[in-house]
Amino acid sequence: xxxxxxxxxxxxxxxxxxxxxxxxxxxxxxxxxxxxxxxxxxxxxxxxxxxxxxxxxxxxxxxxxxxxxxxxxxxxxxxxxxxxxxxxxxxxxxxxxxxxxxxxxxxxxxxxxxxxxxxxxxxxxxxxxxxxxxxxxxxxxxxxxxxxxxxxxxxxxxxxxxxxxxxxxxxxxxxxxxxxxxxxxxxxxxxxxxxxxxxxxxxxxxxxxxxxxxxxxxxxxxxxxxxxxxxxxxxxxxxxxxxxxxxxxxxxxxxxxxxxxxxxxxxxxxxxxxxxxxxxxxxxxxxxxxxxxxxxxxxxxxxxxxxxxxx
Numbered sequence: 001x002x003x004x005x006x007x008x009x010x011x012x013x014x015x016x017x018x019x020x021x022x023x024x025x026x027x028x029x030x031x032x033x034x035x036x037x038x039x040x041x042x043x044x045x046x047x048x049x050x051x052x053x054x055x056x057x058x059x060x061x062x063x064x065x066x067x068x069x070x071x072x073x074x075x076x077x078x079x080x081x082x083x084x085x086x087x088x089x090x091x092x093x094x095x096x097x098x099x100x101x102x103x104x105x106x107x108x109x110x111x112x113x114x115x116x117x118x119x120x121x122x123x124x125x126x127x128x129x130x131x132x133x134x135x136x137x138x139x140x141x142x143x144x145x146x147x148x149x150x151x152x153x154x155x156x157x158x159x160x161x162x163x164x165x166x167x168x169x170x171x172x173x174x175x176x177x178x179x180x181x182x183x184x185x186x187x188x189x190x191x192x193x194x195x196x197x198x199x200x201x202x203x204x205x206x207x208x209x210x211x212x213x214x215x216x217x218x219x220x221x222x223x224x225x226x227x228x229x230x231x232x233x234x235x236x237x238x239x240x241x242x243x244x245x246x247x248x249x250x251x252x253x254x255x256x257x258x259x260x261x262x263x264x265x266x267x268x269x270x271x272x273x274x275x276x277x278x279x280x281x282x283x284x285x286x287x288x289x290x291x292x293x294x295x296x297x298x299x300x301x302x303x304x305x306x307x308x309x310x311x
Contacts, residue, residue: 046222051212055212056138059109062138064140097142138213139213140208142207147203
């Protein structure tokens, strides 16, 4: 019996020296800067009666009555310098009222503290009676202190700038991109970062009136809303993308966290403007902004009232 062995060998012949290579990566830097037109600032609304000009130039002593409802926070919380931790000593309205008292004192007035007025009023005395007993000629009634935020209009936008770069983010040249690519970059890589930014305009409103204590007549009224543009708080950021070649930005990885850009130069020929939406930011930043606005409003409030002494 004859036995035979047959071996069939199939082989794939590769060129000598050939090997399988990985994907090719391209690098891009995208800078996004927030832009909004300056918010229109209205002048303080001040109503001065004839009695104001006649009676207040010689005023030396004033008293303050706080609003009926006040916030409850420490100085560090109000200014945004620190968050509360543990047991603390604090006073309703204390920080805001103390700022007004300091401003009046710097203007040269003797000031009857608001908490002394509040304490005496608990004995069923009126604010004007208390102020009169304590020797004040003018009583400032603080009607309201309001913090607010305003969502910006259609003029608010993110200005994009696109560049070719290397893996370190060093830019090579401006990179004009078609709308499809810009939309993809926006949705996948930029929108999540921008959603964390608060792009509302902060504002503080002070409403008050001055009462001539001997007669109980309101002789001077003040109201002002002062706002701060979010562009003054948050300017922008940059992202470096590592993208697989041939996938139109759908296969990209961010190589570094968002950072504020350097000089504000931008190549508009390779950029665009995108409408924005608002979201939240940490409370300490908000409080710091409100504290700064409040100081400006109070300074204007006291300066405006004291201007009668120069007439």
